[in-house]
Amino acid sequence: MNVANAAAYLGLSVKSLACYRSQGRGPTFTKLGKLCFYHRDDLDAWIAANRATSTAEHKAKRSAMQ
Template sequence: MANIRVRQAAQYVGLSKSLLDKLRCWGQGPTFIKLGSSVIYRTEDLDTWLAANRRSANDNSPARAAAA
């Protein structure tokens, strides 16, 4: 398990740094650690967040249908 900074975390999950920052502020991003003014992500938490947000092209779950 590694700890990485925001820019590295954004690359890890395939998002821009600004979108990852916004998701964190909105409470929709992966779990993070705040150390003073620094934000740190654990790669284990990033993997968990990615798995929880995985969708297939034909996903018809209620949450996805309600958003449409």
């Protein structure tokens, strides 16, 4: 799926998804020329990998990624 559809699927703005992509913190993507594409399975895997059981755990994971 294209970037706009992937961002909508994840509940992110296109700009946020682009920032995650450029920082290496986003879901796996495929680049063809200047265009980026995402597979739904990769988006689901990224969501699952970012699950947390508390806000403290979420903050710790986020800090570790930066």
